[in-house]
Amino acid sequence: MVESTVMGYDASLSGRMELDTDGALVKKAREGDYGAFETLFDRHRVLVYRFAYQMTSRRDDAEDIVQEAFVRAYQNLHRYRDEAKFTTWLLRIVTNLCTDQARMSTRRTALEQQEAAGALDWMTSGEVADPVQNLEAERRKLALKKALNALPPHHKAVIVLRDIEEREYPDMAAILGCTVGGAKLRVLRARRALRERIAPLLGEDT
């Protein structure tokens, strides 16, 4: 029945669903409306993908995690409580998936590091006109990227949420499952851990 619901999704409803809130879409999806879930996917996939990419530094890994996150969200829609935002709940799933994936592959191969460096090259190309400045900026970014990838997953998730994605502390607290004060403390610890790792790479004392 669910399969027929999935395959028989009427695309004409998508325009109407764009106006619905996340809560309304979740309710429709719970009742078997797969189109509502696809609308949720369209609405939030970029947000989830950005976070997953910052955590994994690889596009294919990030896409796999996002796909897994939405599959799990679909499977567990009945567990979602309306008091939290849907994006918060979704990012919590992604955070757990990224942490699990990072724990499974703590030691990256040299090839993966090269690929990460290649992604960094792609991001930094053409930003600065002066070749010397470009070289120095590239070196610092590479050091930062290495230091960020060397962080434990819980520190890295905090840095990504706060300093890259610029999320507010209450939002972070909901995602991480802690208090606002706890989220601030985690951010402080993560920043110090990042600084301790990046300083040797830049040739500075800690």
Next chain:
Amino acid sequence: MNGKLENKLAQLAFGDLTPSEARQLEAEAERDPDARRALMLYKDMRDGLRNLQDVPEDQFSKERLRDAILTQGLRPPISRQTSNRSWLWMPVAACALGFSVMFMRHSFDQTSKQPELVLGSKSLSSPTLMSISPPTRVAVNDTHKVTHGPEVKAVHPLRIVSRSTSRHGVRHVREMDESSPDVLTYLMGPGEENVAPSNGAITASMPIPPVAEPTPSTATASSPIVLIDQDKDTQTGAQRATEVGSASNVLVGG
């Protein structure tokens, strides 16, 4: 540089302090070279992290998600609500077990306190026919001692035949009598016959089970039949009883 100052510097660099706190800390950092260097490093970190916001384009599609859900994740959106009280079965089961043990023990005590039927071997006039329904407790004693009910000495040794022991649910309980150290009490299951461990003369004392319903029925050869004499024994004053081996045509009643 202590940790507290470093945390403050990090908060300053990332904009987490109020303006007044920020001004005060900046002034303090100007006087401390280590603090100034740490502040510069944190600001570099902040700028570098913000430059990492760009991500490559994703290649998602709804079809890919739909395939993933269909192949690996298809499940009804509203699944069963798992109860958080699944642990309750353990105390409930323990209570039920405790009550059942107490009930069984109580019913066993009541059964054991019933007056016992004394068996004799002499033929009786005007016999009373009874069907003894198991479970029946038979005390095999070679001194003819009966503790409950009227006491009668057996005229003939009672030969009790059985083949089954524990295989048919018979429990053997060893009891000690003051006159004999070797008294065996057999608790019989339904349809079981008594077994004597030796061929010596014995007295079998059976607790009277709940009186059989007076519904007439034809006794079968397999069920033991006890004939209770109306006449009393001269020595003991109790009624005599005897067991009939085969009485397929005897009417059984209360």
